Amino acid sequence: MSLKWLKWSQQLQAIAQIGLTYSQSPYDSERYQQIRQIAAEIMATYAHEAPTYVCDLFSKEEGYATPKVDVRGAVFHNNQILLVKEREDGCWTLPGGWVDVGESPSQAVVREVYEESGYHTQIVKLLAIYDRNHPRHQHPPIRHHVYKLFFQCQLIGGSPAESTETTEAAFFTAHDIPELSLTRVVPSQISRLFEHYRNPEWQADFD
Incomplete structure (x- = not known):
């Protein structure tokens, strides 16, 4: 369609x-x-x-119209990636969400990863900036125009915990990815993040 x-x-x-x-x-x-x-x-x-x-x-939207900013944390450990299970639809996604006013994207993703998974992390690098509305990403439509920022994060502590938005946090291999919450992340993005992890010299993707 x-x-x-x-x-x-x-x-x-x-x-x-x-x-x-x-x-x-x-x-x-x-x-x-x-x-x-x-x-x-x-x-x-x-x-x-x-x-x-x-x-x-x-x-309710005021001021100059611009895309919203969504951040996602790609936390790799032992060749696995951290995913959290959403209460809303029962599917899995990278921890993340909207950037709050007054915080930087990197601050937002570290906060979101901790709030949704229970793990403490630090930023390694920016892996991708994607236009959520671009047809190649195949997200379900929403009313907002959104830019999605994917950061590679290093695990430094914590333990898995549920939150008001998530019920589980677990690590998965590239070949064992569960059903994803497609409004938040799609399989092609997860695959690309694993490729970045295996090729640390790559520069960030865009669009």
Whole structure:
């Protein structure tokens, strides 16, 4: 199924959000509100949601529209990678999540790994910056445009623990990866991270 509708609605929402941020004309503001409504109707139609629900979500976005930032920690140990099991869907993912305001990406990923797995880590290097919306990654569609930052992390302590978002934390080989939470990470990304681990001289991927 083509996801052009998602790209169109996100772009229209961004135009409307930026216009409403900077417009000083009430007439222009009214037009930008109309564009936001059209964007909400497009997304609601194909996502099978109520237009009022989507429009309410859009209206909470303020300022200049930019992609959100998601960080993920690739923690390798004995040729295995750390995954955590999500409470939300019962599937597995790399520990990580949104970067909070006021923290750097590296701080965010160290925090997320500890909160979701119980392990203490330190950053080794940036492995990849991926555009979640790019078709080659094959993530299920969401309303946000997201950049995903993958960091290699070194295990320095701690023990496996559950959290408010996760129920398990465990290490897996490249050939024993469990069912993944595809909204968060996809198999091709896990495979690529293992390749980076085996080739430490590689530079970071992008897009």
